[in-house]
Amino acid sequence: MKTAITFAWLALFAGWLVSAGAAAQAASPAESGTQSPSLKAIVHRLQRHYRETSSFEAKFKEQIASVGGAKRELAGTIKYRRPGRLRWDFAPPQNETIVADGTTLYVYQPDLSQVIEAPLERAFRTSATAALLLGMGNLERDFAASLPNPPPPGNLVHLMLTARADGTRIALGLDPATYDVVTIALTDQLGNVTSLAFSDLRTNISLDQTLFTFRVPEGADVVDTPGSP
Secondary structure, three states: OHHHHHHHHHHHHHHHHHHHOOOOOOOOHHHHOOOOHHHHHHHHHHHHHHHOOOEEEEEEEEEEEOOOOOOEEEEEEEEEEOOOEEEEEEOOOOOOEEEEEOOEEEEEEOOOOEEEEEEHHHOOOOHHHHHHHOOOOOHHHHEEEEOOOOOOOOOOEEEEEEEOOOOOEEEEEEOOOOOOEEEEEEEOOOOOEEEEEEEEEEEOOOOOHHHHOOOOOOOOEEEEOOOOO
């Protein structure tokens, strides 16, 4: 269960990449009619923001609401550098670290003294998600965008994304001045919702390669996973 949740976090992060370059093909006419100018403008600006963002770091707060289960709240920091380099550090009591070095994904669970290792391009349920993380995705082909109706309260710009492959829904809240992603909520096909809120976000900063280099701690067991969980 813990491993499954871990990879859900990563899929959600890839959702951030989707959001930042989301398809200009919003819903097709068969889905919801023609695009509104406001949707086109939001998607165009977000796509440009993604192209111009090579790295970022932020603090995050996460809430996991599973159907029939209790809510869980987590926090920590995230760092990302294109292509395919990321680091999640979870604060106590989670104490988990996730590192991707562009080729391999590592999940370190210190309470189990265990490292889960997987090829990065196969660590996701769809090749589209992996391609997004690696900076090679076809965003217009794989996702549909729309505006929530009615829009949520507050001052954020809101956008809805739907993965064409599996129907996963991603709700985004964007800073209207910078178009940085402030909130993400991912709802899977079972109705489980994982939400993230970012703060202290800094983009296009220098991040040393050592942040994305993982060394197995002494005494930890390594579990290889050849495919997606």
